Amino acid sequence: MAQLIKIKVTVNDTVYEREVEPRLLLSDFIRHELGLFGTHVGCEHGMCGACTILFDGEPVRSCLIFAVQANGHEIKTVESLGTPEHLHPLQEAFNEKHGLQCGFCTPGILMTVVPFLEENPHPSEDEIREAIDGNICRCTGYEKIIESVQAASEKMSSGK
């Protein structure tokens, strides 16, 4: 057995201290060590975007990072947004515009869009298209995802 390394990571405002193998992927750590299953794994090599999380506020692919690299850092996953009872406006918009089907790609897309809308609260359709270009969705054909993000930007800027 490889030696274990002690790490301290803040995930969704909770501090976790764990001992992990150096080769453990951050995506596996989030899912299987912390039980936060909302972060999905679609390819394990950085191509699909399903595993996107916020790492110190930046969207990154958690399948390309080792858990040990997250030591001392702050992570946000989809579980940090809304709950089924109180959806985040972005999640509401996805529901209203039918921006998801199987929902497997969705957490990664939401976590890509959250910082995007923070930086660019009134994006154009093209800008949205570019922003989600690295996230693969097999179900929707993207049009309704783009509509969802547009609707979310309106909701969020009108403070609803």
Next chain:
Amino acid sequence: MTGKYFGQPVLRLEDKHLLTGRAKFCDDIVIPGMLHAAFLRSDYAHAIIKNIDVTEARKHPGVVAVYTAEDMGDYWKLGPLQVPPPFAIKGAQFNARTLPPIAKGKVRFSGEPIAVVIAESRYIAEDACEDIIFDAEPLPAVIDLEKAWEDTSVLVHDDLPSNMAALVKQESGDYEAAKKQADVVVSHRYVADHVAGAAMENRGFVVNWDERTQEMTVWAGTQAPLPLRSAIAGRMGLVENQVRVITPYIGGGFGPKVMTSQADDVLLPWISMKLNRPIKWIEDRRENFLATTSERDQVHHCEMALKNDGTILGFKDIFYHNTGAYDPYGMTVPLNTQTHTVSNYRVPNFYTEIRMVFTNEMVVTPVRGAGRSEGVFVMERMMDLAARELKMDPVEIRLKNLLKKEEFPLNTGVIGQDFVVGVLDSGDYKNNLEKCIQMIDYEKFRNEIQPKARKEGKHLGIGVVTFTEGTAVGPYEGARVTVGNNGKVSVATGYSTQGQGHFTVFAQIVAEQLNVKVEDVRVITGDTGHFHWGAGTFASRGATIAGSAINSAAVLVREKIFATAAKLLDVPEDQVELCEGSVCVKGHPEKSVSLGDLAGKANPMRGAVEADVKPGLEATAYYAPPHGATGSGACAMIVDVDPETCKVNIERFVLVHDCGTVINPLLLEGQIQGGVSMGIGNAFYEKMVYDENGQLMTASFMDYLMPQATDMPKRMEIGHNVHPSPLNTLGLKGVGEAGALPPPPAFCQAVEDALYEYDLDLTESNLNPSLLYKFKNEATKR
């Protein structure tokens, strides 16, 4: 047909859980004591196994067990024929060679499993796979379909005289006679290449054998929970109610997840029982490409006989279909091709021949489109070829030959995947096309936009095609609808769901019948513990087949509600009506009983009841169609091609479709748009490439290009036609695959039109910039 819920754009009930990361997918299942499996797979596409040495792997710390075919004893058996061939077709030949759960003696495709490691973690299991020494003697691989058919080819199964998996000839009318009457005959060879289903969630399987209760629970990302349950029970010598298959949330299906009796579901239940431990296996993306089934891969030799005015007299199509190394899924895909080659045009004489061949590639089973795509592709390309030969407009020749709505129901004379002669039930194919060209402003494009663009040196082209989608085939589906004591309704069906929105549309059907709120209907899909009859999710049959069964069950429950309430309220049955969540006496809303209370009354706990009691407000119903319902449509796109780089932009995209009655227009759009993205992916991005040694060169998203947001047209303009199917009460037809069918031929036609200076002849359904470039360079300049 619209009601309070039925036909309305009801927002999806399942979204809340999916959006917040709370929905439970297969890899989210955790059972105490759970072990993890990893498969070692063959690097060779074709080889004789000499030795598999697992000694070191077994010693690896954390490894619990390692199995090869040798270790399985009598439990090792070839898999079942999941779909039998249709014996109704006279003279059809079929050689069944079903899937070995794990290779024994020989490997026949690269990625075929040769050993399984069970360990305390997936990381350890994968490490231990590397400790296994696999010694094999490579053989030449069979890859080229047409060469594989020849007598001189290397054999995939050396106990067969050739690589022929099937030979099926069907004819309606007399093609050769028709050809003699023809003014022109055009012929051509077309290729529809291999593509992957590539659901974003890979396959997964979790099994737990409970020795104390003698019950096995399986969670699997399957499109066919009941066939899976029966297969596992049969193999394990268990009675069906000892095995419960649960489908958790599934991250897309698109066809390949309908397969059962593969390494995971054969080996892991057996190992779980042996070790008395739960086991999880989650496929990774490379495994998915290598060893999960995929589709297309046909080579067609087509011939069309016509009159000078463009009237089709006959069509002949001999095509090679790659079934891969084995053929457990029978002939579903090529039969679909046969039925879809001529199902929208009047083709009085049609000869079609399937030459299904074994190759050293992964098994071919349906992927969204499922043989229809290939049929639509070759027919539409042949229409273009004929138009060119006759100097006709591509739209004109289509309008001339499209079936008229008065001709339905029309017997096609060709037996399809549901083993019965096809019958086109309804629709207005011509109107689909007319609406489509109107939406895309065909005349204006031809007369104004295109000439102007050409003057400016721009290469704009238009493509217009039509299609049909055979959907909603049998055998049957069923459902049980129950009103609970809290007044809420539960629906259980054996049908499984992968993101299509069934939780919502099924709820809409029931809510409409029982006048309850949609969110008060809880739908359970694909859990054999809740409902244990059904065939599975395939052929765009959910809304129609399962939906019709659910509707019937709901109607029965409504009748029961009326009967029970009338008795309780002491009025004749025709005097009660459904108010929201209750039953009341007509004209006397104060005289009412809530559905919850009524459910309690329908299930008395003491006293005497009638001898033929059917307790509760509950009913079960099944629906079995005589044959499939056929959806139809037309599609047009305008492309802008850069002749230098061969980059193609889709400037406009229009699709008109007819899937009969619409249950939820919002979800319908989602289905079509998703299908379109797959069709566009097929047309210009996706392609699985095997080299001549049978190595899959595209086993990651780096090489297998999935359509991304910027690859899609800005807007998918969708037009609707509604011709309810006469086959079921609700008038439904399927639509799941419609969007995927027309993009490849429309794309080819549009690109040819755009590069008008070249005599371009696009014969492949899966282009990409470099392939297009090659075609362009081979074309002569006009």
Next chain:
Amino acid sequence: MNVEGEYIFNGPQQAVYEMFNDPTALATAVPGMQKMVQVDETHYEGAIFLRIGPISAAFEGVLSLTDVNPPESCTLNIEGKGKAGFAKGVGRVKFTDIGNNQTKLNYSGEVNIGGTLASVGQRMIDSVAKSMIKSGCEKLQKTLEERCQQK
């Protein structure tokens, strides 16, 4: 996959040829080569560690020489196998004295790959092979210079 190319060595043909038949010289020239031992006259066994795109893995294999025609040409046959797949290659090398104490190497060959190497690494393998050959030849040139000096 096919590879083809040429390289000009500064040294006499005989010396270049000998170097190509010397396992130790070859072993140091191939990037990632971990060992190379002679089994008999024309067979060598070796181990190599390769990095190709997302794959990095060890391979073990046999190198054999056929059609030996000193000092003009020979054929190198490689068969390697590892956790990440397998590779099989034949390379024909030809040496020509182009005067000026220079020797031209012409090589052409084909490589078949399988396993992860093929399914994930094939896009990169072309450029990896080219860069390996290039840096290999450069190393050999150094060895050649050293050898010539020693003489």
